[in-house]
Amino acid sequence: MEHKLVLKAYGKINLGLDVVRRLENGYHEVRMIMQSVGLADVLTMRRLSEDKIIVKTDKEGLPCDERNLAYRAAKLMKERYGIRDGVEVFLEKHIPMAAGMAGGSADCAAVLKGMNELFGLGLTLEKLQEAGVKLGADVPFCLMGGCALSEGIGEVLTALKQPPECVLLLAKPDIDVSTKYVYENLRLDALEGHPDIDGMLRDIEEGNLKALCGKMENVLECVTGEEYPVIGKIERIMKEAGAYQAIMSGSGPTVFGVFGEKEDAGRAMAAIREQNLANEVFLSNFQAV
Ligand code: ATP
16 A cells, blocks of 8 residues: 555636526526646655644645645545544645635545555546545536536536647736626626537537637637736737737636647746736646546
8 A cells, every 4th residue: 555645636627608597595507618728736755653634735825624625525535434544744835825726626636546546445447536526516527627517516527638739928017806706797688798618519529629720619718808808918929929818717717728739828927027917927738638
């Protein structure tokens, strides 16, 4: 049995995000195309002989107690599977926080997988997803990774073919966006249209990156983008530099641009930095499973 594990927790973007309707219980029915990205946190996990959970991180300001999803994942697995030994998790953060990139959910998924392996539980992906959904709607996707269609309230997942390779530019402006605020302020009746998610599914199946990019859209942008013009500015820079498309991920504020050429992405990156539009800017890629 392994006693130390090093795991990568990949962030995600939404290639398409549609909100179909608001449900009676306040939740929203969504249709989203989720894609893992190469930008990842790195977790080192170790078994402890004492019955305790220790989480440490290099990220200033990130709590390491029950408020941390990595801690909650370890606790859930210990309780659910009667594990008496403890675990130590060191969290090296790279994914921007509160960014619309599911960084917390990715860490949570990595710890669930790590506990499965460290303690030889032999759980299937489905079992881990069943446990993980209790900790966050994006956790089941983070457990599977790659490209997937997410429906229902985000819990119904269908694995998709990996879209063609590209150069991805991620830029997170220095603003705080509350996911709750964004959904509450979304006026579904005022939307001019909805993303063509079915068309995107066909483009993915056919491996047609440019057609896929032409359809990329996020309905939440009408709330976040309206409030923060910096989002539109970053998108314009990316498109002027040659991006096939540039849109916001999740409820924001991270903007991603899909490029065919690294030089074009590099120029956009330099311009975004020069104009001080984002404090965290990364070159990345679509990450396969
Ligand atoms: P989503 O895309 O699911 O909306 P997000 O990218 O907006 O996620 P996260 O970075 O996952 O947001 O987390 C936002 C909040 O969750 C932070 O304010 C942070 O305090 C808390 N949190 C708990 N655990 C973690 C973790 N391991 N990494 C980052 N944030 C965490």
